[in-house]
Every structure is written in C-alpha cells, then in structure tokens.
Amino acid sequence: MANDDYHKILLDESEIPTQWYNIVPDLPEPPPPALHPGTHEPAGPDDFAPLFPMELIMQEVSQERYIDIPGEVLDVLKLWRPSPLFRARRLEKLLDTPAKIFYKYEGVSPAGSHKPNTSVPQAYYNAKAGVKKLTTETGAGQWGSALAFACAQFDIECEVWQVAASYRQKPHRKTMMEIWGATVHPSPSEVTDFGRELLAQDADHPGSLGIAISEAVSQAAPYEDVRYALGSVLNHVLMHQTIIGEEALLQLAKVGETPDVLVGCTGGGSNFGGLAFPFLREKMAGKMNPTIRCVEPMACPTLTKGEYRYDFGDTAGMTPLMKMHTLGHSFIPEPIHAGGLRYHGMAPLVSHIYELGMVEAISIGQEECFAGALQFARAEGIVPAPEPTHAIAAAVREALACKESGEEKVILTALCGHGHLDLASYEKYLAGEIKDFDLSEDAISAAMAGVPTIAG
Numbered sequence: 104m105a106n107d108d109y110h111k112i113l114l115d116e117s118e119i120p121t122q123w124y125n126i127v128p129d130l131p132e133p134p135p136p137a138l139h140p141g142t143h144e145p146a147g148p149d150d151f152a153p154l155f156p157m158e159l160i161m162q163e164v165s166q167e168r169y170i171d172i173p174g175e176v177l178d179v180l181k182l183w184r185p186s187p188l189f190r191a192r193r194l195e196k197l198l199d200t201p202a203k204i205f206y207k208y209e210g211v212s213p214a215g216s217h218k219p220n221t222s223v224p225q226a227y228y229n230a231k232a233g234v235k236k237l238t239t240e241t242g243a244g245q246w247g248s249a250l251a252f253a254c255a256q257f258d259i260e261c262e263v264w265q266v267a268a269s270y271r272q273k274p275h276r277k278t279m280m281e282i283w284g285a286t287v288h289p290s291p292s293e294v295t296d297f298g299r300e301l302l303a304q305d306a307d308h309p310g311s312l313g314i315a316i317s318e319a320v321s322q323a324a325p326y327e328d329v330r331y332a333l334g335s336v337l338n339h340v341l342m343h344q345t346i347i348g349e350e351a352l353l354q355l356a357k358v359g360e361t362p363d364v365l366v367g368c369t370g371g372g373s374n375f376g377g378l379a380f381p382f383l384r385e386k387m388a389g390k391m392n393p394t395i396r397c398v399e400p401m402a403c404p405t406l407t408k409g410e411y412r413y414d415f416g417d418t419a420g421m422t423p424l425m426k427m428h429t430l431g432h433s434f435i436p437e438p439i440h441a442g443g444l445r446y447h448g449m450a451p452l453v454s455h456i457y458e459l460g461m462v463e464a465i466s467i468g469q470e471e472c473f474a475g476a477l478q479f480a481r482a483e484g485i486v487p488a489p490e491p492t493h494a495i496a497a498a499v500r501e502a503l504a505c506k507e508s509g510e511e512k513v514i515l516t517a518l519c520g521h522g523h524l525d526l527a528s529y530e531k532y533l534a535g536e537i538k539d540f541d542l543s544e545d546a547i548s549a550a551m552a553g554v555p556t557i558a559g
C-alpha cells in the first residue's frame with residue numbers, strides 16, 4: 104500500500120494465518136503447572152479428561168511453537184476472517200493528537216466478538232472426539248453465543264449457564280443463543296445442587312463467572328459424551344486467539360508501521376493474549392519494542408490488586424488449581440456493565456508474563472470507559488462492547504499524552520466486540536446513571552481467606 108491515506112487495512116482470504124502461535128516455548132521461564140484440586144500434585148492430561156477432549160488437552164500442555172489450524176476450522180473462520188485493522192483517523196483528529204491509533208476489529212464475527220476464534224476449534228475437536236453436548240458459562244453472553252454458533256456448525260448440543268446479573272441486563276443474548284439452538288439457564292440455577300444451595304440463601308443472587316463455571320462443569324464431568332468448554336483463561340484458548348495478532352502483524356507491515364504501545368482489555372486474558380503474544384514474540388526476537396499494557400476494570404482489578412498464587416478457576420473448587428493473579432475464587436465483583444471482565448482470576452499465561460515484567464497493567468473505572476466509548480463511537484462510528492471500552496479509554500489516555508509531549512507514537516488496540524446487544528448499558532450512561540464502584544477491600548480479603556495455601 105503506497106498511499107498514506109488508508110482507513111482500513113484488509114487481508115485477502117488467502118492470507119489468513121494457518122497456524123496458531125504458542126508462546127510457552129519462547130518464554131524465559133516456563134509457566135507453573137496446573138495442580139490437581141485434591142492431591143495438589145501437577146495435573147496430568149488424564150486429570151483434564153473429564154472436562155476436555157484429548158486434542159485440546161494436548162494443546163493446553165504443548166511445547167510446540169506453532170500448531171496447524173485444521174482446514175475444517177479455517178473454513179468456518181473464513182465466514183468473517185481475516186478481520187479488518189482500522190486506522191482511527193477521525194478519533195485522532197477529535198483528540199487532536201499526533202499519535203497514530205490502530206484498532207483490530209473483532210466485532211465482524213457472527214457472535215460480534217473475538218470469542219468464535221476459539222469456540223469454533225473447541226467445537227470441532229469435541230465433535231471429532233464424539234462429544235454430543237458442550238456445557239459452558241457465560242458472563243455478558245458473548246462466549247455463550249460464540250459457543251452456540253460453533254456447536255451449530257458442528258452439529259452438537261450446547262447448554263449455557265449465564266451469570267444472573269447479565270441474564271437480566273442483556274435478555275437478547277439469550278435469544279441469540281437460542282437462535283443457534285442452545286439451551287440457556289440463569290446462574291445460579293435450579294438445575295444444579297450448587298445453584299439451588301445459593302438460591303436458597305439469596306433468591307436474587309447476581310451470580311458470578313466462578314459460580315456459572317461450577318454449574319457448567321458439574322453437568323459435564325460425570326457424563327461420557329458431554330464435555331465442558333471455557334471461553335478464556337486457559338492456554339489453548341489464548342493460543343486460538345493468536346490469529347488476531349498474527350493478522351495485525353501482517354496488516355501493520357503492509358503500511359510500514361510497528362506499534363510503540365499495545366493496549367488490550369483483560370477479563371480472563373484471551374483477546375489481550377491473542378493480540379499481544381505474536382507482538383511479544385517479535386519483541387523477544389528484538390524486532391520491535393512496544394510497551395504492552397493490560398487494562399482491567401477498577402471493580403475487578405485482578406492483576407493490579409490480586410495476589411499471584413494457586414487458586415481454583417471456579418467458585419465451588421472443582422477445577423484444577425492454576426497459579427494466577429486472583430481476587431479469590433469466591434469474590435463476587437460489582438455488577439459492572441463489562442460483564443466479560445467480571446472474573447476473579449487472570450489467565451495463568453498472562454499472570455506469568457506479568458510477573459516476569461514483560462507486560463504492564465492498569466485499571467480504569469467505568470465512567471472514563473463509557474466517556475471514551477462515546478468519543479470513539481461519534482468519531483469512528485462503531486459502538487464498542489463495554490469490555491473493550493477499557494482498551495479504548497487507555498488508548499485515549501496514551502493519545503492525549505502524545506498531544507502533551509508531541510510524540511507520534513503508534514498505538515495498537517483490539518476492539519474485541521461491538522455493543523449492539525449492550526445498549527441498555529449505554530442507555531444508563533446517557534441517563535447519567537453509570538458510576539464507578541468503590542472496590543471493597545474487605546470483599547477481597549474475605550475472598551482471599553478462602554484460597555488454599557499451597558507451597559510454590
């Protein structure tokens with residue numbers, strides 16, 4: 104591309120990456136292993152077998168730098184991939200910044216977010232292993248709809264537990280999941296023992312991702328032909344998302360740019376890892392030197408306020424123990440609108456690279472996020488999902504700092520989903536009803552008290 108007045112950078116279908124990137128073998132230190140929840144010994148593939156098919160388990164523990172994307176998976180991904188990389192020229196102008204802002208847009212997928220990048224391969228490997236039904240949790244409904252869509256592609260059933268707070272805030276996500284053939288329950292639900300126990304304590308329980316995971320796992324592990332799927336956090340999920348960063352590398356190369364700053368929102372860490380890991384590979388190889396920053400909500404600041412230690416992935420304590428930044432598996436975040444960022448833990452891989460000092464982290468409150476989202480929508484047109492408003496707010500901060508300093512930094516971020524089904528949140532913001540939540544330090548201490556003590 105010779106001209107310098109491009110607005111979006113598109114790849115041809117033939118340029119779609121055909122391999123996922125596994126960052127593990129490139130890291131200066133190996134990440135700590137997952138532990139069996141009972142014995143606290145390193146978990147082996149068999150410990151994961153009640154939850155996942157063997158091909159996904161092997162990806163979870165893989166030491167291979169690259170893994171081929173099966174042709175059947177690529178065929179489905181090509182419904183929307185490669186996704187566009189935009190240069191936010193109108194936002195740059197609005198902010199009057201010398202910075203160049205690029206955003207990789209994942210809202211073009213059928214479910215409207217980056218989640219189908221992993222739901223499609225997960226449904227594929229499960230179908231190949233003879234699995235008849237997948238169970239899962241969903242927060243904002245993004246992951247549930249992504250998995251419902253993928254299961255429809257490979258002809259398997261899908262049953263979803265949606266966090267009750269989101270179930271009430273975003274009723275159309277349920278309809279979307281049902282259109283693709285899934286069954287949806289609010290969580291806590293009457294379907295499981297754990298759900299009934301919680302509802303007996305509080306009939307209006309807001310739920311949490313940790314609780315919904317417990318419910319979904321309990322309905323998969325005991326059954327031969329049912330497995331569970333997780334939309335974030337795990338190594339294989341982050342690896343499936345690296346297709347985002349691989350495409351963005353190709354796209355920036357076409358216009359001769361390399362990022363100085365990369366910012367991404369982090370709930371469980373998958374859209375961030377997906378964008379950032381291929382750039383980290385280039386950084387480790389000395390080919391570029393971007394500052395890479397995670398952005399999390401002030402109401403659920405896992406990296407910036409959590410402790411780095413072994414904890415359960417779910418509230419009932421059924422999953423393997425993972426070493427990660429955690430607020431405690433029983434922590435119930437305030438019902439902020441970025442439902443996808445309300446998770447007590449952070450991906451073990453993102454936690455590990457943060458401990459190694461390879462990435463930074465900040466937290467931003469939802470008032471600043473929605474203000475940034477409105478600027479973005481009015482300039483660029485796209486209405487962002489509440490989660491990536493955190494990435495946008497951080498990009499706006501950087502761009503305004505460049506205005507002060509006069510630096511022409513190249514800022515790259517992921518707009519990991521659109522907000523068409525999150526308009527109730529915007530309605531509240533426009534009515535002046537969105538406020539930052541004061542984080543309850545007591546709630547964190549109480550939740551941390553329940554985290555098992557494990558050496559190492």
Ligand SMILES: *Cc1c(COP(=O)(O)O)cnc(C)c1O
Pocket residue numbers: 216217218245246334335336368369370371372373374375443444488490491519520521
């Ligand atoms: C699920 C979701 C998130 C949070 O999950 P990550 O694994 O941190 O990416 C963020 N944004 C959107 C649009 C989501 O659907």
